[in-house]
Amino acid sequence: MPTATNTIEALTNREYKYGFVTEIEADVAPRGLNADIIRLISAKKNEPQFMLEWRLKAYRYWAKLEKTEGAPKWANVHYPPIDYQDIIYYSAPKQKKGPESLDEVDPKLLETFEKLGISLTEQKRLTGVAVDAVFDSVSVATTFKEKLSELGIIFCSFSEAVQHHPELVEQYLGSVVPYTDNFFAALNSAVFTDGSFVYVPKGVRCPMELSTYFRINAADTGQFERTLIIADEGSYVSYLEGCTAPMRDTNQLHAAVVELIALNNAQIKYSTVQNWYPGDEEGKGGIYNFVTKRGKCLGKNSKISWTQVETGSAITWKYPSCILQGDNSIGEFYSVALTNNYQQADTGTKMIHMGKNTKSTIISKGISAGHGQNTYRGLVKIMKGATGARNYSQCDSLLLGDQCGAHTFPYLEVNNNSSQVEHEASTSKIGEDQLFYCRQRGIAAEDAVSMIVNGFCKQVFRELPMEFAVEAQKLLGVSLEGSVG
């Protein structure tokens, strides 16, 4: 079917829009990683002793792993070994210490975010969304901070949280993803430079979406940010994460850790639209996105939902997961992962059912085009005490063209007889008959492909907040399908 293939090629070969570089003077640490670099990072950030100690423990653990087994090899992704001594672990735009207001932020930075469609200036701000903008290693601005603090909500950069709320950081940092969790989590724990911190107090429903926008700018740097969100009893928060990077020939490492904690009756909704630079058509360059994201439903009746749209990165390797510890707690995972050209994605989730009557839902949509390889890997684990636990999983793959691949690895571990686990999977191809049907009604071939792809992803898109749903559909090359939400 020549037409279908041509159309798909045309559609998927559009250029990456966010590939520009901002010329800005940066404060950069020397290449490489050792205990002194960690001390340097910690000192630059003026951290309390417990942070430095934690970092150093993580570093020693990582260094041991690096010498012995190295990075995990079980994922269905392939890349040359990474030289961790050739990476710059700290790069911050030079500016006066801690901008207190937007007037003090370098205009070039504001301009950069403006170009990315993220306005940080007061008058143009997207109403209803508070933004923490992270540029390379540091947070440059957080909007709506005061308005939120009236409700007792803390929304700030991780660095600020360490300064102003060390007790919360000490209590929860590493409580969901310990530094011993995996190779990249250990690396992140040792060297992370910034990220976002959210605390929503008891009974408060956060009135706006909170959002972090991550931007990698400097060459040869890694981005290692850390996000920690704590929803106290009976609270609710919806959090969005977006990301882009310049086009470069070399691969850049992004190893983030996200930890979510939901106490009794609390709800956290975490949405990601990941659009890191994917590399060029030959697979040169692009971001290695090796991320550990995990939420703990610590309290009864708590709920954590992950929604992700993964369209960028040379390699995506992440499994946003839920530990369902509290009785009646709920975990959800909605995912769209698109791989094109030579992109690789190995993504999925883990749902660990510990509490009674815990429920989880997994909806995964994988789209492969070009030479893209797309793997769903998921674990549903029902522990002994999880009486009455239920899981529903649905994994669908859509293939565009005949050079790409889709793989599904669902793992199930059931240790309680009263639980119910359901799994459905499908693989389909955009058919010549579907395309022809659309074209016969006057719809141009490219629009038809978009329409079909969007229809395929609809179950996931409707979980996204409005602003993001629009963004996500555009990312897949698309005009918006009727109503969102």
Place this chain on the structure above:
Amino acid sequence: MLEIKNLQAKIGNNDILRGIDLTVNAGEIHAVMGPNGSGKSTLAHVLAGREAYEVTAGEVIYEGKDLLKMSPEDRAREGIFLAFQYPVEIPGVSTTYFLKAGLNAIRKHRGLEELDAMDFLALVEEKMKVVEMDQSLLNRPINEGFSGGEKKRNEIFQMVVLDPKLAILDETDSGLDIDALRIVANGVNALRSKDRAMIVITHYQRLLNYIVPDYVHVLFDGRIVKSGGKALALELEEKGYDWIKAEAESAQQTIA
């Protein structure tokens, strides 16, 4: 409106159309009948521009233009509509959204303003009545989980909304019970006009009781072997296709 001359087409290595000649004028309804495998559906798809079929000879002039040079979407925008025998499902895309995209692409092509959601819904509500279409079907993903009858009715509904100049109905009657058949036929008859032509492809005469054609053509082995008025359809109903086959074969022998 449409002039088909010596049209020949194949799929893979199989010759299917072996020289079709047919002229259709505005205001006319032509029924194309014939046994299974005679090339009826192929003719419909070739006219709509399906690329799986390769046209090996002949020409098709539509409104003075070379139809075979046009892309499927341009043919649709120029007013050709095909009601599919097997309408496909598109998961996650509602009928309304799909149809709005189609209608607006067609309107844009004709230099008309695109309809916004409100105007489109008003149009849909009006046209729904013509085929007794249920609102709930329109909001569901197109054709997904539709019964055979609902799919066919949806095709006619789309035709009514898109308002084509030349409508080709590919075995729209197959799999319909008598009530659905009546509804579908009502939809088609509502569109009859002096500016519009239709090609109704069918295996059975039954549909032609409801949609009365001006001409009937019998397709056999990739050629039109007999043409006539509506009486021909009745004759076929009575005698079956065997006599046509016999007649066609003896004609072949005479030529040979």
